Amino acid sequence: LPGGAFPSTMASRLVPKVGSKQGGAPCRERSVVVLSPVGRIEVSGCETGVHEIKLPKMSQLPSGAESSVACEVCEGAEEMPEPLQQCTAWLRAYFCEPEATGTLPVPAFHHPLLQRDSFTRQVLWTLLKDVKFGEAVSYKQLADLAGNSRAARAVGGAMRSNPLPIIIPCHRVIRSSGDSGNYGGGQLLKEWLLSHEKLQKEKLA
Template identity: 50%
Template sequence: MRRKALAMDEEAKPKLFRTGREMKRRRGGEGESQCTQKTISLQSPLGTIQVRGCEAGVHTMRLLMDVAPAERNDQGPGSCEVIDGSAGAGPELLRCVDWLRDYFRDPGAAGGPLLPRLHHPTLRGDSFSSRVLRTLLQEVRFGETVSYKRLAEMAGNPRAVRAVGGAMRRNPVPLVIPCHRVVPSSGPSGAYMGGRGNHLKVWLLAHERPGG
């Protein structure tokens, strides 16, 4: 009887694990499934920017990096215009478009009331990553930088410096949540977008400096 019970337990395990994964997928997808998202593409001094969001707020922002660094100075500071997807866009996506235009024309102006609402699931939770991202958005202003260590302290865990780096890599809305302002305690400005966009980080920090 004991051998039979053990055999039944072994047979049940794959089903239980599969059910758990399926439940996790359903729970993880609930926030997204309730959102009808739309994408707006803009041409900016950084190249093409794609902003995706729903009626409740912006979910993601992607910098496609399709403009060579040497070409960025040839575009005017206010040259951020929609190239696709504005028809039928919700108010928060349009607010984000206005924010981006302000940012490239005058970074200081983008800190005003036009900041778009954010609706990515990562930002709605209470994980350390979400606290780091919210702290960065609320506390580190235009023209400022903050070290990974200091940001960990500000988010409530001074020892979680590596976790801050992970949060920066997972930032769903770069520019709006300014991960380019997070720098090492010493040395160069540090990696940006997984090391692929270090030149963008340098450009953004210079753009935000007074007279930049």
């Protein structure tokens, strides 16, 4: 496809912006709107990496017709920097071909929270690396994995601060009771993502 478009089932729109994620020279930020089974997802980033993923708020579960939108092929945006190309390709695979996410490159990240040496960063990287598709961990279990078993509350704060939901899968962190718990995109979206992964994992088994 021309102009760096990706063969996708999602619609994209590029919006040039200028911003800085490091406090130094500003980077040229672009935003892509991804039409997914759960609604419009906005991904922003630059040539260096992805800045942020903004999820829609779900007020109701998508119908079968709405879910099928993720299977319509359309052209992507022109002049999309490589990290956004990789991010949108990864999101498409997550919703449509989950088995492919393990073979696709995770895009570079360009957000100060993921560049500073902190426990929050450690938690988010641990979550990305160790908690796989279709799995779930409690806040305490993730604290253990990140090296501080007493920091379950801090893990909750890290989940609220996560700038890259779905790719850094904070929806897979649940309460010890088994309840899904809070989520930036709302509880309905969190439950949909967990259900989607469980169903797809069963299909692949």
